[in-house]
Amino acid sequence: MSLNKVMLIGNVGKDPDVRYLENNPQNPGNNTKVASFPLATSERYRDRNGELRENTEWHNIVAWRGNADVCEKFVRKGTQLYIEGRLRTRQWTDQTGAKRYTTEVIADTLQLLGKRPEGEGAQGAAAPQCGYQGGYAQQAPQTAPVAPQAAPVQQPVNPDYQGPMPAAEPSDDLPF
Secondary structure (H helix, E strand, O other): OOOOOEEEEEEEOOOOEEEEEOOOOOOHHHOEEEEEEEEEEEEEEEOOOOOEEEEEEEEEEEEEHHHHHHHHHHOOOOOEEEEEEEEEEEEEEOOOOOEEEEEEEEEEEEEEEOOOOOOOOOOOOOOOOOOOEOOEOOOOOOOOOOOOOOOOOOOOOOOOOOOOOOOOOOOOOOOO
8 A cells, every 4th residue: 555645835936837738739729738836835943042943845836737727827926825736756867968856746636825915806816715626626606605405304203202301390209
């Protein structure tokens, strides 16, 4: 058994780089979209001297298809995100012939956190408030949904049952 899962909450380091892969030359409008951007996570701790230190870790994030659409529309430098995904390490040979490696987080779930940017009020594009699973965007409704009313469940009737006993006044003939 194995598990490859990453969960991150951090801030976007620069605007996402959105590209289209040319995998369908007959229908160029149907090419796969991919977005990549750096995400910073920070850890605060006190050192031996009691001084507050901060360690920032940078993660390379890659979002495909529907998640790439969300990145293109709503994610900017400084946006706070929650990301669930998996690690992938790629290898390539650079121009000098040296082998190079990079580790990326492939985003399976992408959720916008924090406040909406200035100037995006009721007239602006509303940012989604829920996660995106498997490349399919699921926007949260703008109003609270009304839960469907379930039909009342009828319990079997016991003719001897007379309902809960009413609270009685204390009487003096109690056996204790």
